[in-house]
Amino acid sequence: MSRLVVVSNRVTVPKSRQKPQAGGLAVALSGALAEYGGLWFGWDGRVQETLPGAPERTEVDGITYATTPLTPYEHDNYYAGYSNSVLWPLCHFMLARMEYHGDYRRSYEAVNERFADELTPLLEGDELIWVNDYHLVPLARALRERGVERPIGFFLHIPFPSYGLLKAMPGWRDWLRALATYDLVGLQTAEDRRALETSLVYGLGAQWVEGGVRLDGQIVRTTARPVGVDVEELAELAADSTGSRRVNRLVESLGARDLIIGAERLDYSKGLPHRFDAYERLLEEQRRRRGRTVFMQIASPSRENIGEYEILRETLEARAGHINGRFADFDWVPTRYMNKTFARGSLLGFFRIARVGFVTPLRDGMNLVAKEFVAAQDPADPGVLVLSELAGAAAELEAAVIVNPYDREGMAAGLEQALSMSRAERIERWQQMIEVLTRNSLTAWRRNYLADLEAAAAERADAEVHQ
Numbered sequence: 035m036s037r038l039v040v041v042s043n044r045v046t047v048p049k050s051r052q053k054p055q056a057g058g059l060a061v062a063l064s065g066a067l068a069e070y071g072g073l074w075f076g077w078d079g080r081v082q083e084t085l086p087g088a089p090e091r092t093e094v095d096g097i098t099y100a101t102t103p104l105t106p107y108e109h110d111n112y113y114a115g116y117s118n119s120v121l122w123p124l125c126h127f128m129l130a131r132m133e134y135h136g137d138y139r140r141s142y143e144a145v146n147e148r149f150a151d152e153l154t155p156l157l158e159g160d161e162l163i164w165v166n167d168y169h170l171v172p173l174a175r176a177l178r179e180r181g182v183e184r185p186i187g188f189f190l191h192i193p194f195p196s197y198g199l200l201k202a203m204p205g206w207r208d209w210l211r212a213l214a215t216y217d218l219v220g221l222q223t224a225e226d227r228r229a230l231e232t233s234l235v236y237g238l239g240a241q242w243v244e245g246g247v248r249l250d251g252q253i254v255r256t257t258a259r260p261v262g263v264d265v266e267e268l269a270e271l272a273a274d275s276t277g278s279r280r281v282n283r284l285v286e287s288l289g290a291r292d293l294i295i296g297a298e299r300l301d302y303s304k305g306l307p308h309r310f311d312a313y314e315r316l317l318e319e320q321r322r323r324r325g326r327t328v329f330m331q332i333a334s335p336s337r338e339n340i341g342e343y344e345i346l347r348e349t350l351e352a353r354a355g356h357i358n359g360r361f362a363d364f365d366w367v368p369t370r371y372m373n374k375t376f377a378r379g380s381l382l383g384f385f386r387i388a389r390v391g392f393v394t395p396l397r398d399g400m401n402l403v404a405k406e407f408v409a410a411q412d413p414a415d416p417g418v419l420v421l422s423e424l425a426g427a428a429a430e431l432e433a434a435v436i437v438n439p440y441d442r443e444g445m446a447a448g449l450e451q452a453l454s455m456s457r458a459e460r461i462e463r464w465q466q467m468i469e470v471l472t473r474n475s476l477t478a479w480r481r482n483y484l485a486d487l488e489a490a491a492a493e494r495a496d497a498e499v500h501q
Contacts, residue, residue: 068095297385
């Protein structure tokens with residue numbers, strides 16, 4: 035295939051010969067670049083008043099990393115503003131949390147224009163360009179305006195909003211038209227793909243064609259490719275971690291009690307308050323679970339400069355204190371809540387010893403935590419995944435206990451079903467899910483998407499020849 039250029043909002047330059055952590059977007063993208071060679075461009079995480087004249091370039095293990103900082107204004111308006119106060123709540127179906135300002139949108143467009151200015155000189159003319167996520171929707175249009183003719187693909191890692199919701203965002207037509215500039219738009223699920231195509235047809239007057247839509251005489255290809263995990267690597271890391279000091283301490287503290295575990299970023303889309311309420315309902319309805327069950331929720335700090343996240347942290351602390359105050363005994367604390375980050379190995383070890391993985395986002399593009407929990411299980415004695423039907427992963431992990439995250443009683447019933455499940459049924463459900471995860475692995479995801487992009491590129495070249 036052609037040289038690959040990957041663009042993402044955030045780029046972390048690894049140390050030489052350092053293996054990236056298991057799981058997540060960084061592994062898939064670095065794996066693609068390691069296989070095909072090329073360039074990875076994006077924000078380096080720094081915020082500074084003065085911008086350098088050109089991206090900082092670093093060569094590591096055959097991959098070129100080209101990174102740039104943001105100014106404080108760009109960080110506040112492009113990143114925290116438009117990306118995470120407009121697009122994030124919109125795409126997660128939470129309009130009440132959407133906060134729109136004209137400066138947000140102007141900065142969003144301007145940063146994408148600047149990124150195009152900095153990326154264009156790095157292109158050699160023989161590459162496929164793969165842009166990732168909602169921060170960078172206008173980038174293809176900006177690159178086209180600078181004369182870049184190479185195929186450009188895009189992948190959205192979060193849900194795509196329904197047409198009715200999309201219209202609530204000021205300037206939605208222009209944003210949608212910018213997305214239609216890409217040769218290929220990848221999404222996590224068939225539902226997201228239908229939502230995008232419906233918006234293009236009813237919002238911009240596109241016509242459905244096989245494999246996508248036709249808009250203004252151009253074909254926009256779409257594809258649904260769920261992001262996966264590296265099953266073998268996660269299983270090995272989880273098994274190795276079970277004998278670690280930290281995991282042993284957790285096992286000793288639990289005694290014979292069953293562990294229900296949740297672990298994700300601190301974010302309002304994850305449904306964490308609803309999850310605490312469901313656990314409280316379980317203890318209300320199932321007295322036999324008192325003293326015999328522990329719910330441990332790990333919520334890694336996230337976007338700490340945004341006020342809503344501080345409020346959420348305080349809400350969860352209050353919920354945990356309420357449950358403990360109501361049900362705890364002198365030798366049992368029912369809820370353990372931690373607003374901190376654990377090493378991936380420790381987290382996978384925690385997953386492996388848990389009886390239940392509790393993953394109930396209010397809306398999620400995919401949710402790799404659900405997949406990591408399944409991959410981490412002991413095949414001879416696996417835990418049970420209780421999963422929100424509003425997570426993209428639910429379309430693949432049908433053998434999980436599927437619940438509605440807004441239904442407190444239903445989630446409590448799902449927890450009881452999981453805690454009461456026989457080993458034979460747990461093994462059967464786990465085997466069904468691990469087969470799906472092995473088939474739709476992280477490597478399969480990136481290879482399938484890049485094959486789709488190459489096909490779109492070939493179609494584009496053929497169309498140009500016959501014009």
